[in-house]
Amino acid sequence: MIERELVIVGGGPSGMAAAIAARENGVKDILLLERDQYLGGILNQCVHTGFGLEYFKEVLTGPEYADRFIKKIRGLPDIEISLRSFAVGMTGDKVVTFLKPGRMERVKARAIIMATGCREKTREMVHIAGTRPSGIFSAGFAQKLINIEGLLPGKEVVIVGSGDIGLIMARRFVLEGAKVSGVVEIQGQSRGLVRNIVQCIEDFDIPIYFNHKISRIYGRDRVEALDAVRVDENFNEISGTKFALKCDTILMSVGLIPENELIEMAGVAIDRKTNSPVSEELNKTSVPGIFVCGNSFKVYDIVDSVTRDSLAAGKLAAEYLGRARA
Amino acid sequence: MKEYDVAIVGGGVTGASVARELSRYRLRIAVFEKEEELAFGVSKSNSGIIHSGTQNQPGSLKAKLCVRGNLLMRRISRELGVDFKEVGSLIVAFTEEERLELLKIKKESEALGVPGLRMVDPAWLKKHEPNLSDKAIAALYAPTTGIVSPYRLVYALCENAAGNEVEFHLGSKVKKIISLPAAENIPRFKIFTSKGDFRARYVINAAGLYADEVSKMAGVGGFEITPRKGEEFLLDKKREHLVNHVLYPLPTKISKGILVIKTSDGNPMIGPTAHDVSDKEDLSTSDEGLREVLENVKKMIPTIREDDIIAYFSGLRPVAGHDFIIRHEAVAPGFINVAGIQSPGLTSAPAVALMVRDILKDNGLSLRKKIFFHKYRRKENHLFSIPFEKAGKLIKKDASYGDIVCRCEMVSAKEIRDAIDRGATTLDGIKFRTRAQAGRCHGSFCTARIMKILAEKTDKPLTEITKRGKGSEIVKEERGND
Ligand SMILES: Cc1cc2nc3c(=O)[nH]c(=O)nc-3n(C[C@H](O)[C@H](O)[C@H](O)COP(=O)(O)OP(=O)(O)OC[C@H]3O[C@@H](n4cnc5c(N)ncnc54)[C@H](O)[C@@H]3O)c2cc1C
Ligand SMILES: Cc1cc2nc3c(=O)[nH]c(=O)nc-3n(C[C@H](O)[C@H](O)[C@H](O)COP(=O)(O)OP(=O)(O)OC[C@H]3O[C@@H](n4cnc5c(N)ncnc54)[C@H](O)[C@@H]3O)c2cc1C
Numbered sequence: 001m002i003e004r005e006l007v008i009v010g011g012g013p014s015g016m017a018a019a020i021a022a023r024e025n026g027v028k029d030i031l032l033l034e035r036d037q038y039l040g041g042i043l044n045q046c047v048h049t050g051f052g053l054e055y056f057k058e059v060l061t062g063p064e065y066a067d068r069f070i071k072k073i074r075g076l077p078d079i080e081i082s083l084r085s086f087a088v089g090m091t092g093d094k095v096v097t098f099l100k101p102g103r104m105e106r107v108k109a110r111a112i113i114m115a116t117g118c119r120e121k122t123r124e125m126v127h128i129a130g131t132r133p134s135g136i137f138s139a140g141f142a143q144k145l146i147n148i149e150g151l152l153p154g155k156e157v158v159i160v161g162s163g164d165i166g167l168i169m170a171r172r173f174v175l176e177g178a179k180v181s182g183v184v185e186i187q188g189q190s191r192g193l194v195r196n197i198v199q200c201i202e203d204f205d206i207p208i209y210f211n212h213k214i215s216r217i218y219g220r221d222r223v224e225a226l227d228a229v230r231v232d233e234n235f236n237e238i239s240g241t242k243f244a245l246k247c248d249t250i251l252m253s254v255g256l257i258p259e260n261e262l263i264e265m266a267g268v269a270i271d272r273k274t275n276s277p278v279s280e281e282l283n284k285t286s287v288p289g290i291f292v293c294g295n296s297f298k299v300y301d302i303v304d305s306v307t308r309d310s311l312a313a314g315k316l317a318a319e320y321l322g323r324a325r326a
Numbered sequence: 327m328k329e330y331d332v333a334i335v336g337g338g339v340t341g342a343s344v345a346r347e348l349s350r351y352r353l354r355i356a357v358f359e360k361e362e363e364l365a366f367g368v369s370k371s372n373s374g375i376i377h378s379g380t381q382n383q384p385g386s387l388k389a390k391l392c393v394r395g396n397l398l399m400r401r402i403s404r405e406l407g408v409d410f411k412e413v414g415s416l417i418v419a420f421t422e423e424e425r426l427e428l429l430k431i432k433k434e435s436e437a438l439g440v441p442g443l444r445m446v447d448p449a450w451l452k453k454h455e456p457n458l459s460d461k462a463i464a465a466l467y468a469p470t471t472g473i474v475s476p477y478r479l480v481y482a483l484c485e486n487a488a489g490n491e492v493e494f495h496l497g498s499k500v501k502k503i504i505s506l507p508a509a510e511n512i513p514r515f516k517i518f519t520s521k522g523d524f525r526a527r528y529v530i531n532a533a534g535l536y537a538d539e540v541s542k543m544a545g546v547g548g549f550e551i552t553p554r555k556g557e558e559f560l561l562d563k564k565r566e567h568l569v570n571h572v573l574y575p576l577p578t579k580i581s582k583g584i585l586v587i588k589t590s591d592g593n594p595m596i597g598p599t600a601h602d603v604s605d606k607e608d609l610s611t612s613d614e615g616l617r618e619v620l621e622n623v624k625k626m627i628p629t630i631r632e633d634d635i636i637a638y639f640s641g642l643r644p645v646a647g648h649d650f651i652i653r654h655e656a657v658a659p660g661f662i663n664v665a666g667i668q669s670p671g672l673t674s675a676p677a678v679a680l681m682v683r684d685i686l687k688d689n690g691l692s693l694r695k696k697i698f699f700h701k702y703r704r705k706e707n708h709l710f711s712i713p714f715e716k717a718g719k720l721i722k723k724d725a726s727y728g729d730i731v732c733r734c735e736m737v738s739a740k741e742i743r744d745a746i747d748r749g750a751t752t753l754d755g756i757k758f759r760t761r762a763q764a765g766r767c768h769g770s771f772c773t774a775r776i777m778k779i780l781a782e783k784t785d786k787p788l789t790e791i792t793k794r795g796k797g798s799e800i801v802k803e804e805r806g807n808d
Contacts, residue, residue, distance in 0.1 A: 035730065086730045089714060097714055102725035104718035122768040124637045129612045132639065134793035134800055141770040149774050151788060151801040176805065220607055221797035248802070261766075264564075272633070 005029040006317055007096050007109035009087045009262065012041020013303050014294020014310035015115030016069040021314025022113070023076050026323035030079045031107060033098055035086040039073070040066030041117055042295075043303065045144045048168055050195070054304035065303060087116075090266040092287060111289045111317045114263055115310065118256040118295040120165070123217075126254055130217030130226070139165040139253040143172070152176055154249025158226060159183045160214055162190035162197075164301070166253025171200035181245050183208040184228050186235060191255075193301065214250075215242065223248055256299045263290060274298075283313040291317055330356045330493075331691065333517055333526035335500050335540050337361070338369035339476065339675045340667050341532035342483035347679035348686075349490035351693045356526070357484070357492060358519055360499035362795030363755040365480035367534045369672070370758065371609070371641030373558065373587050373598060374476045377670045378415060378468035380435040380443070381577045387650045391674035391681065393439045396470055398676035406482040407705025408474060409590050415471035415572040416446070416455065418626055419464045424576050428466045431577075435468075442469040455570055457627050471572050475590045476672055477758040485748060486703045490696070495521060496751075497795070503529065503543040505658045514660045515544075528660045528691060530682060535606045535644045537665035546655045549665060553606050553642035554580070556598025557615035561634040562766065566592045573626050582669070584622035586630075591710075591761060596623045596630065598641065611638050636766055643668040652678060654685050662686070706744055709736050710761060731779075732772040734765025742776055746783045754794040756780070773800070 006027050008015050011034030019032050038044065043051070046062030053059060056068070073079060082100070089097035094109045120138035137145070137153055143165060145151045155178045159166045162185040170180045183201060188210050190197050201208055209228060215237060216227040230241035257275045264270045269278040269286040276298050277285040283293050293313035294306045318324035332348055334341045337359030345357050361367065379393035403410035419425040432443050444467045451458050451465060488494060502518040513525040533540040538551045561568070568586070575583040581600035589595050599615050616638070623630055646666030655661045662685055664678060671678075687693055709717050709727065721728040726740040737760045745759040753769075756762055756776055763769030763776065777791045777800060792798045 035733070084729070086733070088730070088736060099717070099721060099728045099730055101728045102721060103728060104714065104721050119767045120770055122770065124768055125635075127611075127613065127616050127632075127635065127638065129610065131610045134798040138767075138770045141773065144774060145801060146805070149778075149788075150805045151774075152803045152805055153801050155802055215613075216610075220609075221793075221795070222799070261564075 001095070002105065002107045004031045004107055004109050005321060006031070006111050006113065007107055008032045008113045008115060009096065010034065010041065010115035010117060010294070010296070011036070011039040011081065011083075012115060012117050012294060013043060013066065013069060014117070014296070014306050014313075015041070015113070016073050017307045017310035018113045018115055018293050018314040018317070019079050020069070020073055020076065021311040022317050023079055023314075025315050025318035027318050027321055028078045032079060032081050033085040033087050033096070034081065034083050037084055039070045039081065039083075042140070045140070045147050047147050051303050054302070055307050087262055090262045092267040094289060111320050112291065113313055113317055114260070114290070114292045114296055115294045116259045116262065116296045118258045118299055121252065121255045121257060123250070123252050128214050128217055131219055133217070133219040133222050135219070135223035135248055136217070136250045136252065139163070139169045139251045142169055142251050146172060146176065152178065154178065156181060156247045157249045157251060158245050158247040159251045159253055161185060161252060161254035162192050162208065163253040163255060164192040164196050166251055167192045167196040167200040169251055169253070170206055171204060174204050174206070180204070180206045181247055182206065182228075184212045184214055185210050186213045186231060187211070213237070217250065223250055226250060256295065258296045258299065260292070260296055263292065266290065282309060283316055289320055327523055327525050329513055329525045330354045331526070332356075332528045332530060332686070333358065333515065333524065334530045334532055336367070336532035336534055337364040337480070337484065337494065337496070338367045338532065338534050339365070339480050339483070339672055340534070340664055340678055341530070342480045342487065343675040343679040344530055344532060344664070344682050345487040345492045346483045346490075347683055349487045349492050350695055350699045352696055355492045356495060356524065358495045358498045358500050358517070360497070360520070362497050362752055362792070363750065364484050364494070364496070365477040365758065366754070366794060368641055368644060369480050370477050371558070371639050372476055372556075372669070372672055373585065373595065374473050374589055374672070375572055375587060376410065376472035376474055377673045378470040379438055379440040380417065380431055380466070380468055381582055382438065382670070383648065384434060384438060386648070387652060388670060388674065389438045391650070391677040392670045394677035395670070395674040396472070399472065399474070399673065402676055403474060403479070405701050406486055406703045408479050408482045409711070410472050410474050411590060412470060412472045413571055413588050414467060414469045415574060416451075416465040416467055417574045417576065418458065418462045419576065420461055420625070421463070425464045427576055428464060432466055440468060440470070443467070455573070457568055457629055458573070459626055459628050462626070473572070473588055473590045481748070481759060482703055486700070489700050489703070495519065497521060500533075500540060500543070503540070505544055505661065508659065528662065528686060530662050530664060532664045532667070534667065535642055537644060537663065538646070541663055541665065544655070544658045544661045546658050546661060546663065549646040549651055551606075551644045551646050551666065553603050553608070554645045554668065555601050555603045555608070555640055555642055557611045557619065557640040558595055558597030558638065559616065559619055559635045560589075560637040561594045561596065561630070562636050563592045565594050565634050568594045568627060568630070575622065575626065584619055586623050586627055591764070593636070596620070600643075602645075603642070606642065609640050609642070611640050615640070637764070637768070650674070650678070652681055652685070654689050660689065706741070706748070706759075708741065708760070709738055731775050732760075732762035732765065734767050734771070735761040737762035737772075739779065742779050743783065746780060751784065752792050752794050753777070753780070753800070
């Protein structure tokens with residue numbers, strides 16, 4: 001078994017910031033595991049601009065923002081970056097098992113920082129009555145299909161929920177020549193950033209239905225339509241307000257969930273409601289020496305805050321390892 | 327026109343079991359399935375329980391075939407490398423009246439030949455089923471109840487049958503059957519399908535929900551299939567140890583009630599409802615169904631929460647009266663109906679197959695055993711079901727086992743390619759075989775990659791990759807190079 005002072009799982013903005021801060025605070029023997037073939041995490045598919053306003057005082061795209069950190073981390077000694085390395089197991093005494101094409105490895109760490117990001121809630125997690133045809137995507141998955149794979153998921157789209165990813169994808173679909181028939185949001189206002197409401201929805205005259213929910217999905221093989229209905233303050237349907245929207249595609253933008261199954265395996269206490277670690281202090285968990293940062297600690301709105309708090313996580317790990325003074 | 331000795335209509339668990347059983351003999355056999363893949367009918371959406379045989383009407387086909395099917399399933403799953411787990415079941419009583427009812431069920435079921443039945447008390451329940459409501463006063467324990475993955479069972483049966491020369495015609499809907507008068511050396515049936523016409527000496531109708539229509543094609547009426555919907559809800563794998571047995575309430579008149587089920591993939595499942603519907607394609611779920619299921623299972627396991635649900639589906643039981651219809655039809659000699667195969671049709675399938683074999687024999691088909699019948703099937707590897715050490719060894723042998731495609735269920739590129747080599751042509755087919763896309767993120771992470779692997783291996787453009795056959799394409803077009 002290999003031994004390392006610090007193992008970081010995840011090479012998105014949070015993992016990279018944590019690694020950089022740990023190194024700068026004196027940790028010398030760092031292994032960073034990233035399951036993808038490149039660093040940058042979710043930023044790689046965010047080709048729109050609006051990143052880095054606070055941290056770099058510049059307007060960058062997601063990949064540009066990631067690139068700055070990738071250059072920096074590649075320039076630092078003592079950080080081994082292992083790509084296509086999928087952490088699949090973890091124990092309370094800090095042994096991480098990971099798979100790479102061709103090998104399975106175990107590494108014993110003195111400290112661990114988890115920077116595994118989050119996943120999108122799916123249609124399955126909010127019960128929506130009706131059929132289960134093709135054409136229902138989480139917004140981030142649709143984003144990946146368009147921006148990375150060059151595929152257009154559909155031509156007549158309804159977006160469920162008004163999270164930032166959903167809003168950004170509404171504009172994206174319009175720019176790709178598709179029709180966006182509406183955004184349906186159960187709350188009285190959007191959870192997304194104001195600038196996204198303005199630039200992605202209002203500027204494109206896309207109807208947005210607040211206080212509405214989807215009550216049924218139609219279509220045997222492919223989505224054909226859905227029913228939307230107005231709800232009262234307790235989210236109960238108001239009868240007589242139901243109307244149908246024709247569509248071949250439904251995007252779900254109904255929230256994100258921190259990805260923490262590995263530390264749960266290691267016995268770290270997890271809040272069952274939020275799927276975040278139970279924590280008294282930023283980045284700390286119920287197990288000393290196991291830290292969590294970025295979107296796997298809690299869901300952040302903007303990447304600059306992720307970077308700020310993840311730098312702090314790197315320092316915390318250095319303190320724990322006796323390399324830096326608190 | 328191509329000729330077969332036996333044509334089987336329907337590639338669900340019934341047709342697959344019959345095909346595999348008959349493939350022991352020197353016969354030319356074909357299976358016709360209208361869907362793009364096997365097991366896309368009722369056999370994909372059920373509870374996956376190999377029932378012990380309790381709760382069936384004495385004297386019925388269901389009663390006899392269920393007990394026998396449960397026994398046979400063990401050998402078949404061993405031969406075919408299908409995971410069968412004997413988890414046992416509990417029918418739970420909450421009142422004295424229900425407890426007395428259990429005693430009656432016990433006696434009846436023992437008469438049907440269900441082995442090992444035993445009444446257990448609250449102390450036993452507390453120890454062996456700790457999450458069960460403490461209001462339970464007794465339960466009937468049936469040790470022989472088991473679980474399988476229903477679609478993996480069908481795929482294994484068919485793979486093995488294909489290895490023994492059964493021909494499978496997929497995407498081939500039987501549209502018309504003509505039965506000709508008997509004449510020497512000329513098969514009696516002409517079968518017209520969406521992919522060509524065939525002749526057959528015998529026709530087995532195992533068409534599930536459409537068995538009434540297929541039967542009418544051959545000029546045999548007498549029954550109608552009514553779909554009875556069952557909505558089911560899957561819970562997160564984190565709740566795997568919620569229950570240790572399959573839990574039943576007391577049965578109702580039309581069903582075994584709403585259960586807490588262990589599944590062979592680990593996710594517990596709750597359901598099914600049982601409501602007659604009119605549309606054989608209506609696989610929708612409803613808010614009422616969800617509420618009904620939650621309310622009922624909470625009586626048994628109070629800690630189940632709506633948040634635990636990660637997926638849901640519904641299935642339609644093909645109901646034709648109270649019992650199965652399995653018989654040779656004298657009005658169309660050589661035509662055998664295997665219809666109304668509602669629950670426990672999954673359990674009974676191996677016994678149904680033997681019964682069909684005997685009916686064929688009684689009606690003039692000569693059964694001569696092949697010298698080489700391959701009874702075993704090479705089991706596929708699933709990383710999710712083996713310990714890390716073993717996974718490490720596989721990865722050393724073949725690097726692509728270490729190339730993880732589905733993060734939630736830990737499915738490698740190698741397993742995806744194997745599934746395609748074994749016949750998967752759609753995303754659902756890959757999901758059922760490997761579990762890729764079946765976990766928490768429902769394919770948000772891995773679908774794009776799986777589409778690419780499938781496109782590459784089948785030499786199709788990405789726009790032709792489907793969820794479950796034509797009409798269910800995933801993407802509409804490839805964007806130009808802009
Ligand atoms: C669609 C979208 C649009 C956004 N738009 C904006 C915006 O306009 N402006 C802004 O400031 N912010 C925006 N954000 C937010 C910002 O991108 C995120 O907050 C940030 O990327 C989170 O960083 P992270 O490192 O925590 O997670 P991620 O970027 O998700 O990185 C997690 C990394 O961990 C890896 N990983 C996970 N599990 C494992 C494992 N078991 N083994 C190995 N590796 C693993 C993953 O592959 C990934 O690379 C957006 C986010 C999204 C999703
Ligand atoms: C909710 C639910 C839960 C259940 N739980 C259990 C359980 O736990 N245990 C148990 O033992 N049983 C259970 N059952 C019952 C079991 O699922 C069925 O009895 C069994 O799957 C029936 O299999 P089959 O092969 O007869 O039908 P199917 O699987 O439907 O196969 C018939 C096939 O015929 C094809 N077909 C139809 N018409 C044509 C045509 N014209 N040409 C070509 N092909 C055609 C269809 O596409 C289909 O694939 C359950 C059922 C439901 C609905």
